[in-house]
Amino acid sequence: MFTGIVQGTAEIIAIEEAEAFRTHVVAMPEALRAGLVPGASVAHNGVCLTVTAIEGERVRFDLMRETLRVTNLGALKVGDRVNIERAARFGDEIGGHAMSGHVIATAGLVDIDEAPDNRRLWFELSHELGRFLFDKGYIGVDGISLTIGEVRQPDAVHGPRFCVNLIPETLARTVLADRKPGDRVNIEIDPQTQAIVETVERVLALRGNES
Structure with missing residues (x-):
């Protein structure tokens, strides 16, 4: 489980390509590597990945076919940076909202509104996922818990x-500061919102069939 509170960013320093498979080697700062072991879960732009090897600051992660299909990780290049969050531990403060690290789709950044102390980003989603969007609801964008x-x-x-709406701290700590119109971001719908919407839809469908 993750909380959507990104702990920092890390640079991709090597990429190994194979058929429908990719390995990313990421230079993780020492503070983010503390206690990290092979097999641990680390979110990259909100995608839960497993550590396969650690060599000093070089940490390796494998990306499978489905990850490359659904997320923006397959479009990344050497030198790009990713948002990093270590898996939550029992007793950790939940500063954002509970997230699984299972990205459901990507969304396109279509517009940016600048203001002195914040930045507003507008995204466009598929029609199918629009039913999960509500004013003041939670959503995961590149692994960041946002309202x-x-x-x-x-x-x-x-x-x-x-x-x-992004405050200066979010812009300083995450890759959203570098996003431009046309870029695609990873989206994780709030699991509770998804469960409620789908339950209501099933109930209404059953009632419609009974009438």
């Missing part, structure tokens, strides 16, 4: 859109 500021319903041209 949805506003939701705009789809129209004939655009899919559902939502915005998040």
